Amino acid sequence: MNLDYIIPNPWSILEEGFDPDQVKASESLFSIGNGAMGQRANFEEKYSGPTFQGSYIAGVYYPDKTRVGWWKNGYPEYFAKVLNAPNWIGINVSVNGEALDLHTCKKVDNFKRELNMKEGWLSRSFTATLQNDIEIEVTTKRFLSLDMDELGAINYSVKSLNSDATITYQPYLDSGITNEDTNWDDKFWDTLSVSQDNEKAFITAKTMKTGFHTCTFMASQLFINDNEVKIQPKVDKSETYISFSYAQKVNKGDTCSIHKFGGYTVDRNHQKDELIAAAKTVLDKAISAGFSNLLETQKQAWTKIWDMADITIEGDIKAQQGIRFNIFHLNQTYLGTDATLNIGPKGFTGEKYGGSTYWDTEAYCIPFYMATKDQSVARNLLTYRYKHLEKAIENAEKLGFSNGAALYPMVTMNGEECHNEWEITFEEIHRNGAIAFAIFNYYRYTGDFSYIPEMGLEVLIGIARFWHQRATFSADKNKYVILGVTGPNEYENNVNNNWYTNYIAQWCINYALDNIEKVKEGYEDDYMRIVGKTRITHTELASWKKIADNMFFPYDEERNIYLQQDGFLDKELITVADLDQSQRPINQKWSWDRILRSPYIKQADTLQGMYFFEDQFTTEELERHFDFYEPFTVHESSLSPCVHSIQAAKLDRMEQAYTFYLRTSRLDLDDYNHEVHEGLHITSMAGTWMSIVEGFGGMRVKNDTLTFEPKIPEQWEAYSFKVNFRNQILKVNVSQNETQFELEGDAELQIMVNGKTVTISPNNLVTV
Incomplete structure (x- = not known):
């Protein structure tokens, strides 16, 4: 993988130019989630090249029977695996009967992919020449709602550039999916029903052995140049699949868009026999609000998260991008609202480690969640x-x-x-x-x-x-x-x-x-x-x-x-x-x-x-x-560089601390371990947060008191972070010459800075 293909940017992960060799890596890096579900950044349309398709539902797993050469007494019977869930994001796209497939297009230009971390959405744009010589311009945007965590939304647009054309969208649901990671090629899902209600579609399924019941659902709206059009779709249905086909003639230069809403309702949150009804409620709310309003709500939800969790770094864009990427994925993976869930080392970005809970949560993640929630x-x-x-x-x-x-x-x-x-x-x-x-x-x-x-x-x-x-x-x-x-x-x-x-x-x-x-x-x-x-x-x-x-x-x-x-x-x-x-x-x-x-x-x-x-x-x-x-x-564990960065900073070895920081913060972005295609290292991302707050910021709790010994790498002009310490929110800003502390709230706070007591009053900047 080309280590430099991710473009440095303070708030976005950006990829420019289409390279089939990077598709699987990008599917990991551009993953999205909302704590209740997540998905790799697979293309909505058909892609016949190498790909790792993955959508995951928090807490839904399968006990994959242990595969070992020689059974030893005490061996666990199974390895629990987060399951690749039924696919709701799929939209087959064809123009004049020719399927859009980036692997077979004559030409793909101006390809750009963006994961906007500030606002919580994923987009793609490109121009393509199909095998039938029709030129099209495609733009997509999708997100998983933080506000309605059973819902995801997609806006997919196609513009015909060189002729009038018939654009066909075929949004579908598919429960005939498999895991990349399986011991015995077991069937993990049993599809129970495939149904529709007007232009809403539903697939109910249950996991084998564990018996989790889910409903995967979708509904769509069609637009020409932002004006909604009503077309009666053609329905195609099988035992594990349902699609609606919408064919629309467009003039050269016109844009045809589909808004697709989908997601999962699960019996962890609803009665088994009410999953379809719950899905209908979600879809009704989504269609009533519309894509733009849902996106605006998404931006507001992420603004609230960033207000507390953001770490700013001035003068070093790669370091800034790295820490925000880490904080973003930690929040996509776990938001702390459900005590039955935990944090898998890969989050919702792949299947390695089974999506299970490790000691990483206690050793690395808890400090991040304590201080930023x-x-x-x-x-x-x-x-x-x-x-x-x-x-x-x-x-x-x-x-x-x-x-x-x-x-x-x-x-x-x-x-x-x-x-x-x-x-x-x-x-x-x-x-x-x-x-x-x-x-x-x-x-x-x-x-x-x-x-x-x-x-x-x-x-x-x-x-x-x-x-x-x-x-x-x-x-x-x-x-x-x-x-x-x-x-x-x-x-x-x-x-x-x-x-x-x-x-x-x-x-x-x-x-x-x-x-x-x-x-x-x-x-x-x-x-x-x-x-x-x-x-x-x-x-x-x-x-x-x-x-x-x-x-x-x-x-x-x-x-x-x-x-x-x-x-x-x-x-x-x-x-x-x-x-x-x-x-x-x-x-x-x-x-x-x-x-x-x-x-x-x-x-x-x-x-x-x-x-x-x-x-x-x-x-x-x-x-x-x-x-x-x-x-x-x-340092061949993702959990290694962060601890060494903290200790190097304590020992005043700032160049070494900075090198370790850059490695931990960009472990996936720069694919240090040559394995990013398998998914991201979510739990080590919490260690990255610690390497700034505990490493460079020198934050500790000693004798019931918050203490700091701030340091700063010479590559940075300044950095800042917030911590919620015992329900008092303290902002710390460290520059090359001084450290500033600012307190939100209505009671003063005594802290120690470089061994001296400092009293901070609310809304009053204190400079040390």
């Missing part, structure tokens, strides 16, 4: 895990744990583990720590302790019980060890005493013990309820404490650093700088055996712990560990 959104994400606690206990029981020990899944849709690579499913247990850390992080940032007695303490107890049982006493070391794990660095499997895992296990136990005492002292009713439910005893708590106090941490006295795991120094310590660049990325060039024996680190591991628990380490300790581990880090 209100705290209820982050609380919903924590509530999601609480509702899956029983499943986490079941997951642990399947692996031989007991007494309410909880192991949260590596990958899940409904709380059940559905990841089936043994070195991750059974060994990447540090994910449990991210769940507990998110509870701590939420309380630290919001000051809302109520989540802990209501829900969080039960989660913390289940997690502490897991660590208590997972640790082993080593008589040789006279310490507790944790054996056979995979740390955040997935290029090391089945290691002993991964420092990050041991450290977060110790921290989780101590944090659970602290909160048991707090709830006992201040929330007696909740405490009695939790004790009755969990049956914790003083003897058990004492046993936890013994393990936490005697946890083993591998350490190298000579280098004065914690070792990533036992035996790390036995490796041939060749840095990435001395690695032949033709061997990169190693995950695509090397055997797994060779990767496992190498010193190369996929993403922050020891440094991930020092990022989470920064207050427990001196800057000198961080520097020693950064200097040792970063040179071995290949």
Whole structure:
């Protein structure tokens, strides 16, 4: 892929010129969503070239039976997959009977595609010469409504440039679709009905096994030069398909347009037998409002989001485009209104990772949603895990744990583990720590302790019980060890005493013990309820404490650093700088055996712990560990550059911090990992936001106080961001010479800037 084909622009993603080799990449990059559904940027009209068709509905999934060569005890039965949903965007277009297909046109000129992030719409325009020599000009615009999240809208226009012509539009619905990603080529959907009501069409379908019921729907209006025309359409129908054909004669130079409204109603929100009625209601509202009014409402909804979430960067268009692209897709993927939903690493942009929930949500996403929405959104994400606690206990029981020990899944849709690579499913247990850390992080940032007695303490107890049982006493070391794990660095499997895992296990136990005492002292009713439910005893708590106090941490006295795991120094310590660049990325060039024996680190591991628990380490300790581990880090995880950017900024290594920032913010736009055609890296986008706010802005919460140590890359003139801290909205503007703070609201706020207390009054600019 040509890395420079996306044109730098502060508010839009722009592509100019049609290149069939970039179609799949663009389908990812120009994806749209509204939290309830999303779709890749597939063409509305027929396209016979290579394409990855994808439309997805939040929360609708299929349990695709696990495919492994050798079944191991404890393997999950299935991998949950977000499903390619019935297609509603399709519009076949023909002129004088010749189909419009950019893959077969004689000529395509002036091709331009735009994803307008400020207003939340996708457009395309081009001129084409068809096989019958008719020249046409096409413009399209579509969006998924934030206001009516079951609805999408398309405006598709064709102008005949060189002759009078008959333009035929054939809008259709199609439930005969397949997933790109399937283990056994199963049939995922069962079509129940195909029906019409005048010029409205409906396909009801249900997912196999999981039994989600959906209605895919559409209605259309036809226009000549913006004047509506009424034509009785020809209807074509099969068991999985319905289309309406509208044929309209136009004069040379005239424009014929179709407005198509479509989308999904789902039994997650309606009764099964009311899905068509609900769809009719949506379509009636859409037709009554009209495309232009719906688009205006869309712009207003995005203006409201950007008012809080925007980060401005002056003097660096690529950096500006990068951060807005990240913020835009985070908001397209999850808006926090439904506690039964979560954030998939690819969002609605592809099928890799199954659209499931990973530890990415707790480690990377919650800070973004806490600071740019209100705290209820982050609380919903924590509530999601609480509702899956029983499943986490079941997951642990399947692996031989007991007494309410909880192991949260590596990958899940409904709380059940559905990841089936043994070195991750059974060994990447540090994910449990991210769940507990998110509870701590939420309380630290919001000051809302109520989540802990209501829900969080039960989660913390289940997690502490897991660590208590997972640790082993080593008589040789006279310490507790944790054996056979995979740390955040997935290029090391089945290691002993991964420092990050041991450290977060110790921290989780101590944090659970602290909160048991707090709830006992201040929330007696909740405490009695939790004790009755969990049956914790003083003897058990004492046993936890013994393990936490005697946890083993591998350490190298000579280098004065914690070792990533036992035996790390036995490796041939060749840095990435001395690695032949033709061997990169190693995950695509090397055997797994060779990767496992190498010193190369996929993403922050020891440094991930020092990022989470920064207050427990001196800057000198961080520097020693950064200097040792970063040179071995290949950054072949999307989650790697953001953490390293934050730490480089803390160490005043601004050039390095800036390089990492640019990599994390433009990971997909510049396709660093050569995989953007599969979909975008949504959860790492939240890490990009952190790399500005926590990295360059130096924002932390210490001793209940918001603190900043602002820095700025020399490539930037200024940057600004807003955070909602405990229901007070603070705007921070950093330039090369000063930092300005402005507070919305009616109460003053005390913050710390570079170690000094600063009091900010509402609507009063303070310059430091």
